[in-house]
Structures are given as structure tokens and as C-alpha cells.
Amino acid sequence: MGLSWAEIARQLGWQSRSAAQLAVTRYKQQNPIGTAEQVRQRELRLLLHVRTTLAQGFTEARSRRDDAAVIAYAKQLNDNIARVAKLLGLDAPVQVDVDHRLGEQDFAAVAANLLTEIASGPVELPLGRTIDAEVTG
Numbered sequence: 001m002g003l004s005w006a007e008i009a010r011q012l013g014w015q016s017r018s019a020a021q022l023a024v025t026r027y028k029q030q031n032p033i034g035t036a037e038q039v040r041q042r043e044l045r046l047l048l049h050v051r052t053t054l055a056q057g058f059t060e061a062r063s064r065r066d067d068a069a070v071i072a073y074a075k076q077l078n079d080n081i082a083r084v085a086k087l088l089g090l091d092a093p094v095q096v097d098v099d100h101r102l103g104e105q106d107f108a109a110v111a112a113n114l115l116t117e118i119a120s121g122p123v124e125l126p127l128g129r130t131i132d133a134e135v136t137g
Contacts, residue, residue, distance in 0.1 A: 004017070005017035005018075005020050005021055008020045040087060043087055044084065044087060044088070047080055047083055047084050047087070048084070050080055051077065051080045051081070051084075054073055054076050054077045054080060055077065057069070057073050058070060058073035058074065058077060061073055
């Protein structure tokens with residue numbers, strides 16, 4: 001849990017909690033976080049910088065033959081790689097095109113096929129073994 005406004009004001013030397021709240025409000029107005037893409041790019045730059053530092057530590061640990069450090073760095077590098085993949089959407093099982101626009105002719109063709117299928121009547125399901133059961137609540 002975070003600090004109360006009174007605790008923040010006391011720690012930062014503001015005279016009151018409302019003064020601390022006002023300072024934060026002004027800061028947020030002067031420093032907007034930006035669009036989702038801008039935030040994503042900042043996060044990506046930070047993660048890549050961290051990856052460089054981790055890779056250097058990994059290399060140094062290998063040269064020292066420090067197996068425990070190598071394993072620790074490898075885990076951190078793996079976490080970093082996974083975070084970048086998630087940030088970029090590379091971990092998605094299937095890429096989804098959310099910007100796809102169906103033209104009028106394409107839409108008309110799809111709609112006609114669906115209407116034809118619906119008009120052909122109910123689908124015959126193959127009859128097989130039937131299990132007679134009773135469900136009680």
C-alpha cells in the first residue's frame with residue numbers, strides 16, 4: 001500500500017497534504033505520459049538498456065566461471081526477453097488483424113453465403129449412441 005497524502009507532504013517538506021496533491025496534479029499536467037505507443041517505446045528502450053547491462057554481467061560471470069551468477073543472470077535475461085516479447089505482442093498465439101476492413105463487395109459475398117446456409121434449413125446431426133441422463137441442481 002502507498003503513502004497517504006499527509007505522509008507524502010511530510011516526507012517532501014510540503015506544508016499540507018493539499019499542497020502535495022496540487023504539486024502532483026501540476027506535475028502530471030506538465031508531464032503527460034503520452035500515447036500508448038509512446039509509453040511502449042519508452043518501456044522498450046529501458047528494457048533493452050537493462051538487457052545490455054544483464055548481458056555484460058552474464059559475460060563477466062562466465063569468464064569468472066561463477067556458475068551461480070551465470071544462472072541468476074540467465075534467469076534475468078530470460079525474464080527481460082519475455083517482457084520485451086509481451087510488450088511487442090510477440091507472445092500472442094495468433095496474430096489478430098484488428099485494422100482489417102471488409103469492403104462492401106466482400107461483406108455482401110460473406111452475407112450472401114451466410115443467408116444461403118441459413119435458408120437451407122437445419123443441419124442434420126449424425127445419430128449415434130445416446131446417453132440418457134438426468135441433471136439435478
